[in-house]
Amino acid sequence: MQPNPTLDQLQVFVAVAETGSFSAAARRMNRSQSVISYTIANLEAQLELQLFERGGTREPRLTASGTAMLEDARRMISVLQNLRSRAEGLKQGLEAEIAVAVDVTLPSPVLIAVLTAFQLQFPTVSLRLHVGALGVVWDLVLKKRADIGIGGQPLEAYDELIMCRLGQTAMIPVAAPEHPLALYEGPVPLAVIRDHIQLVITDLSEQTKGRDFGVFAYRTWRLTDVATKHSLMLAGLGWGGLPKWMVKDDIAEGRLVPLDLEPYPEQAYNLVALHPVEEAVGPAATWMIERFKEELEKFG
Known part of the structure; x- marks a missing residue:
């Protein structure tokens, strides 16, 4: 059984396909042309498929099999890069996932603006979003089913919660x-x-x-x-x-x-942000709270 392709092999394959030649791929990746050719040859041997046609002095062209494999290679590169990014984030204390509870009275344009920016800022952090009315937001945070809550001010003070005002x-x-x-x-x-x-x-x-x-x-x-x-x-x-x-x-x-x-x-x-007093708020959740405040100020 042949070993699986490596990330490096896939990156070389995509570089050759996108640049149209081994020499151009070598310049893009700052390697020698012979290394690029050797890497492609090994990848073809492992897959038992010819990915490029190499006729005479012509530049390599994708075969039908190579064209079919190209999108898979790009997708695998993206997955592996996301894996690396997630690992780096976790080592630095970045949350793997945050659960957020928001009140129905929060303006939808504000929520969309925050989540759009969040997706760009923290592409490796998963999100669970709860939407509810009245006491649902406080309840989810108190029960630790949400890391942060965005909603109206609780009717009574809770020693278990930290609260900061965001807007109106x-x-x-x-x-x-x-x-x-x-x-x-x-x-x-x-x-x-x-x-x-x-x-x-x-x-x-x-x-x-x-x-x-x-x-x-x-x-x-x-x-x-x-x-x-x-x-x-x-x-x-x-x-x-x-x-x-x-x-x-x-x-x-x-x-x-x-x-x-x-x-x-x-x-x-008032709209406030809530989180459990004994739970440390991670960098993604902290960023989100500040962004809600900024977007509410702009919206108001």
Whole structure:
């Protein structure tokens, strides 16, 4: 059984294919042409395939087999380089993976900007992303199922958590333009609000069990995700609070209207980063927290 190709052999193969000649590959790799030729010959012997045609004085050309093998070689080089990069990062204390919990009120453009930059900055670090509402973020961090959490400030102080402020977001009560609360003239009193179905997000964690926030209607529909709440409100099935960034375009284009509710004004609140006090925050997680702060400042 022939030995497997080495990373060096694959790199030489790709260099010859990309430059079109043994001499050009030798210059790219700062080696002699004879070493390049010898390496290719050994690789062909190991694979039992001819990768290049070498007719007379012509430059080598990929055979059909060589063309088929080229993408595999490039993919293997990439995998092995990533393996080396990951090993170097781990030796320097870089996390192999980070788990992040974010609140649904975090603006999606901010999240996308952070994760796009994260992918470029830490290509070897895997990511697990949890998205939830209300106490889910705190709960995941407290249970150490998330390394860091990005969300609203906990209702009580936890000795187990370290918290730092990142920025602000806002909730605003809205409804479809044909909803009775949207058609009401002037500030809507509590007595009128109570008669209309309010769409409310239910906390799936134990952190706020039995507690309601900003619930004023006698009749409520309880939901577990903000996307469904948004869709139902666009359809005119109730009113409720949604992140202001989420409904900005809906309001501008008339699909939703902000409500003037006496007991429920637009509310701004802090977004914070949380992590367990006894767990050291690695370089990737530290970078991510700072980047969230920067992106929130730009977004605001």
